[in-house]
Amino acid sequence: MRPPAAAADLVDGTWQPCFHELDVVLENPATGEPVRRAMASSPERIERALAAAASLHADERWAGLADEKRADALETAAAAIEARVPEIVRAEAYATGVPLAQTSGLGVILGGAFRMAAARLRAGLLHAGAVRPGGRSVEVRRAPLGPALCVVPYNAPAPMAAHKAASALAAGCPVVVKAPELAPYGTQLLIEAAAEGLSGAGAPPAVLQLLHGGGSAGARLVADDRIRVVSFTGGTAAGRDVAAVCGRALKPVQLELGGNNPLVVLPDADVDIAGRVAAELLTTLNGQWCRALGRLIVPARLLTEVVDATAAVLAGVRVGDPLDPATEYGPLAHSRHRARALAAVEALTGAGARAHPLAAVPERGNFLPPLLVTGAPEAAAREEIFGPVATVHPYDGEAEAVALANSTGYGLEGYVVGRDETAALGVARRVRAGEVKVNGSSLLSLHTETPRPAWGLSGLVDEGTDETILHFTGARVTGVEGAFALHTPAVGAQRGAR
Secondary structure, eight states, X not given: OOXXXXXXXXXXXXXXXXXXXXXXXXXXXXXOOEEEEEEEOOHHHHHHHHHHHHHHHHHTTTTTSOHHHHHHHHHHHHHHXXXXXXXXXXXXXXXXXXXXXXXHXXXXXXXXXXXXXXXHHXXXXXXXXXXXXXXXXXXXXXXXXXXXXXXXXXXXXXXXXXXXXXXXXXXXXXXXXXXXXXXXXXXXXHHHHHHHHHHHTTOOGGGEEEEOOOHHHHHHHHHOTTOOEEEEESOHHHHHHHHHHHHHTTOOEXXXXXXXXXXXXXXXXXXXXXXXXXXXXXXXXGGOSTTSEEEEEEEGGGHHHHHHHHHHHHHTOOBSOTTSTTOSBOOOSOHHHHHHHHHHHHHHHHTTOEEEEOSOOOSSXXXXXXXXXXXXXXXXXXXXXXXXXXXXXXXXXXXXXXXXXXXXXXXXXXXXXXXXXXXXXXXXTTSOSSEEEESOOOSSOSOTTSOBOOEETTEESOBSHHHHHHHTEEEEEEEOOOXXXXXXXXXXXXXXXX
């Protein structure tokens, strides 16, 4: 496959190639070969995008539409996206190294996010009410906060951009998406399709815009007063910076950040199932996943068996070119991320741990074998390693297992494996994480209508089908009061006193 088209941004309905080069070189993950420099939108284009978004919000051409009209436009956008899913998922696989089989599975989110947001509008998500004692009604209407910024990471950028952008559009916000500099292709294709659909439905040009750039572009956008609400997915360090800026500006921000997610194997667990779950959590999205396995917590007497069972599963994994439909495990997106993961492993082995490679990988390209690391000091293994690496921690009792699951400070996802589901659910309820799955390893959430929370260092403000739409809104309560402050004389009494 040839590299996808060069970076272009979309500002107020106009596409234009990006000419500002960044310091990083994009790579073909499968070979490690350089492709081109990452690109950024010019400061002038960023300014135009912000001005166009602010102007659109002020004139209410999008925010003022009836919910049903916005839902119509979102569904038209969904149809345009769905026609291009094969192209988008191939671009995602090329850029991220994630096998095409996995990016194709995530392809349902691309148009589905727009359809789901439209459905929630039609269901009346943005409307509520109450009745006062005198019988008068009080309306509660969720109104758009203003221009929204959606920042997505490189590991599954197009599905995340779809979810965030569709939610903000449903809320009535003009949307600015910043593509990840290391994997911009799929996001650009997604926005191209969505913008065509929205335009065909009569939406104004500035309703959905796309910008490119690195951290400095993201920082400028987050700090600009015309951006009134932010949704950010990325690393915890960058998330802290975003939160600090938004906090000072009293600007709502939704953060989904890192994770060091535990898998607690209970004493009664089927060892083969535990090994399968561990193997899948290590290799989903090639380990480039905030909900991937970080800590394998096993009964001391089962440690060797579970590690061996995990290795047995991974021995049969098909490793190779991410664009080959048969590939199950591919390379990391960029050599710099591979280097960071290896450095983290070397720090652990330098502290006395042992790394166990669990699959053979090609020497060429950005491949990293899935690794389980045994013997690492618990306190040295609390930071996230964003890759196919997990530390193994033996335990002797349930209280110790729960303590190991909860000691990292993160709280995104948790997993429990055990034959007795009631007991396993009891342990799951003690894990401090936004979602905890029992006996499973699916990439998808437990239910489309439940929130996707992030605790501790893993973020702020729940994501979810409803939750993300509502994040971009503020409640406006209106009604006829018909009563007056008790300390103010009645109007008739004032006139009579004269």
